[in-house]
Amino acid sequence: MAWTAHVLTLFPEVFPGPLGASLAGAGLDKGLWTLSVTDIRNFATNRHRSVDDTPYGGGGGMVLRPDVVDAALETAKRAQPAAKAVYLTPRGRPLCQDLARALVAAEGLILLCGRYEGVDERVLEKHALSEVSVGDYVLSGGELAAMVVVDSVVRLLPGVMGNAASPKEESFGSGFGGLLLEHPHYTRPAVWQGRAVPAELQNGHHAEIRAWRRRQAEAMTQARRPDLWRVYSGEDDTGGRET
Numbered sequence: 673m674a675w676t677a678h679v680l681t682l683f684p685e686v687f688p689g690p691l692g693a694s695l696a697g698a699g700l701d702k703g704l705w706t707l708s709v710t711d712i713r714n715f716a717t718n719r720h721r722s723v724d725d726t727p728y729g730g731g732g733g734m735v736l737r738p739d740v741v742d743a744a745l746e747t748a749k750r751a752q753p754a755a756k757a758v759y760l761t762p763r764g765r766p767l768c769q770d771l772a773r774a775l776v777a778a779e780g781l782i783l784l785c786g787r788y789e790g791v792d793e794r795v796l797e798k799h800a801l802s803e804v805s806v807g808d809y810v811l812s813g814g815e816l817a818a819m820v821v822v823d824s825v826v827r828l829l830p831g832v833m834g835n836a837a838s839p840k841e842e843s844f845g846s847g848f849g850g851l852l853l854e855h856p857h858y859t860r861p862a863v864w865q866g867r868a869v870p871a872e873l874q875n876g877h878h879a880e881i882r883a884w885r886r887r888q889a890e891a892m893t894q895a896r897r898p899d900l901w902r903v904y905s906g907e908d909d910t911g912g913r914e915t
């Protein structure tokens with residue numbers, strides 16, 4: 673069975689969005705991965721089909737009800753018993769390339785998108801959801817975060833990227849221990865508005881090109897990501913960043 677992302681959301685109409693475009697979209701069309709989207713509101717039971725309620729303890733905003741989210745999760749788990757269930761939340765484990773590599777090895781994902789103030793804690797506990805964050809900022813809902821997670825994962829599936837790029841050589845690629853940003857890229861024309869493509873890339877000498885790219889990747893990482901650089905260069909042997 674193809675790797676499946678099963679999204680639970682109050683806004684199913686925003687999918688597939690960018691996941692339906694370009695290489696991820698072509699992979700979806702070819703059946704290299706599948707996307708299923710469920711409207712959490714389908715599991716509302718009261719007359720008004722409400723999915724949220726006011727928070728205990730007061731304060732602004734609304735909280736997604738545990739009974740509604742539970743019913744959505746139970747149904748998704750029955751459809752995909754081996755999938756890993758994830759709640760998108762700013763307090764989750766930060767998404768990084770290592771995590772994307774781990775998630776592609778899972779037998780598909782169930783992705784719970786929160787809204788408003790979030791989801792009642794008890795249903796998160798009951799389902800022991802893994803929690804993933806896409807960064808230290810607050811989005812209005814989990815949908816964009818789910819798209820980011822799914823995009824980072826499906827491009828690692830065999831056949832999705834074709835020859836477009838090697839995940840090994842990209843930023844955080846396994847080729848450099850996951851610690852280097854990528855080198856710069858150039859295409860034709862060889863001289864554009866007085867700026868020439870570096871000579872090293874034009875001589876067709878593969879070893880020199882590799883060495884140039886490596887030097888550039890190292891310089892870029894040292895300048896922009898001192899946290900990664902310290903680990904790569906051995907200054908920090910604790911593993912450095914959080915993964």
Ligand code: SAM
Binds near residue numbers: 791
């Ligand atoms: N009250 C929450 C807090 O302070 O952490 C923020 C709730 S946010 C407005 C609504 C939903 O957006 C969250 O339940 C979560 O699903 C999603 N979300 C927001 N920021 C996110 C992030 N950085 N990573 C992943 N999901 C996020």
